[in-house]
Amino acid sequence: MFKSILVPIDLSDTELAKPAIATAATLSQTWSGTVRLLNVLPMTPVMLAEYVPADFDAQQRQASEEALAIVARESGIDAQRISSVVRQGGIYHEILEEAAAIHADLIVMTSHRPAMRTYFLGSNAGHVVWSGTRAFSSESLPRA
Secondary structure (H helix, E strand, O other): OOOEEEEEOOOOOHHHHHHHHHHHHHHHHHHOOEEEEEEEEOOOOHHHHHHOOOOHHHHHHHHHHHHHHHHHHHOOOOHHHEEEEEEEOOHHHHHHHHHHHOOOOEEEEEOOOOOHHHHHHOOHHHHHHHHOOOEEEEEOOOOO
């Protein structure tokens, strides 16, 4: 049923992604599916471009690719069934683009606890859900 599972990850808080990765691992094993880890880098604002090295975006991409590779290795998912990709742009837009590109049957992601701005702007997870284009599972950390 779930042959292709997309797991967007915020590399600034990999602990937050663990429940989503665990869910994806279980589902991919159950359905003999594949898992794609995704990290989305924001675009470098034009006003900052003159203050960062010329290869800043390339450095960010390489660091993200290396971090995703570590997360993939530590996931416990067979190397043949897990892959990773780094995209750059708007978070929820890139999640949906990657889901379409790999024909994802399911998107599994975690969401930060709601903050005031979430109520006004909406969360990235909320935008993905509202798109209604893919099955979606939201995992959360237990409350402390």
